Amino acid sequence: MQLGDQRASGNVEDRRGIGIAGGGLGVGAIVIALVAYFLGVDPGTVTSVVEQAAPQRQAPMGAPTDEMGQFVSKILGSTEDAWASILQQSNSQYRPPTLVLYDGQVRSACGIGQSAMGPFYCPEDEKLYIDLAFFRDLQMRFQAPGDFAQAYVIAHEVGHHVQKLTGVFQRVETIRGRVSEAESKRISVRMELQADCYAGVWGHRAGAMNQLDTGDVAEALNAATAIGDDRLQRQTQGRVVPESFTHGSSEQRVRWFKRGMNSGRPIDCDTFSTGSL
Ligand SMILES: [Zn+2]
Numbered sequence: 001m002q003l004g005d006q007r008a009s010g011n012v013e014d015r016r017g018i019g020i021a022g023g024g025l026g027v028g029a030i031v032i033a034l035v036a037y038f039l040g041v042d043p044g045t046v047t048s049v050v051e052q053a054a055p056q057r058q059a060p061m062g063a064p065t066d067e068m069g070q071f072v073s074k075i076l077g078s079t080e081d082a083w084a085s086i087l088q089q090s091n092s093q094y095r096p097p098t099l100v101l102y103d104g105q106v107r108s109a110c111g112i113g114q115s116a117m118g119p120f121y122c123p124e125d126e127k128l129y130i131d132l133a134f135f136r137d138l139q140m141r142f143q144a145p146g147d148f149a150q151a152y153v154i155a156h157e158v159g160h161h162v163q164k165l166t167g168v169f170q171r172v173e174t175i176r177g178r179v180s181e182a183e184s185k186r187i188s189v190r191m192e193l194q195a196d197c198y199a200g201v202w203g204h205r206a207g208a209m210n211q212l213d214t215g216d217v218a219e220a221l222n223a224a225t226a227i228g229d230d231r232l233q234r235q236t237q238g239r240v241v242p243e244s245f246t247h248g249s250s251e252q253r254v255r256w257f258k259r260g261m262n263s264g265r266p267i268d269c270d271t272f273s274t275g276s277l
Pocket residue numbers: 036037038039156160192195
């Protein structure tokens with residue numbers, strides 16, 4: 001990518017090295033929050049714990065100065081510029097999310113996040129959470145190297161934030177309370193594929209701003225392939241169970257990313273009313 005001219009976003013909270021500060025995990029009620037993950041992690045396996053308010057060490061805000069910190073801040077800045085201009089066309093204002101960098105464990109309004117869950121977005125506090133170790137995983141474990149592959153991860157989580165702004169999260173949460181688990185998974189797939197398509201919409205803008213190198217799109221498509229539910233299931237359990245998909249197959253993730261990338265318009269990302277995903 002070519003990010004030389006891109007401003008770095010200041011909406012970065014650097015919790016690296018801070019950990020989950022303050023007090024032990026005082027157990028209150030157990031809540032399973034609706035959180036959007038990048039990988040096909042079953043949110044049901046992640047139980048979060050409501051704690052007594054514990055003092056937290058203040059995390060510095062603003063673009064970190066280290067190389068990776070600068071990179072994510074610029075990608076976030078690029079998504080802010082893209083979505084602000086897209087929403088402006090429909091006379092809406094973009095309220096940017098905060099990106100939280102952490103290592104190991106992190107406390108969010110949706111519960112305790114862990115690196116193993118992969119990057120995630122919490123609609124309650126409108127923050128995206130990333131442990132940069134995931135980028136190493138992306139390269140080594142999922143064999144999806146490249147800066148644009150990493151940018152796609154951030155843009156996907158930002159896509160979930162756009163869903164929060166457009167009311168999709170709220171609608172889905174209402175529906176989920178009334179439907180079977182199988183139906184709930186199918187809705188989850190539609191949400192995830194829309195976030196992939198929104199990542200593509202950002203990619204389109206990045207291309208228009210001359211931020212892309214040859215081969216960048218291929219990196220994102222390779223990453224989308226690597227983290228499809230079918231591919232992950234084959235790797236982890238040796239077989240593919242389409243009914244348990246929460247994010248969509250590799251082919252679907254690639255197709256919806258491409259769709260956003262080609263059109264650059266969020267209106268073309270309506271995964272909810274389409275008959276065939
Ligand atoms: Zn997601």
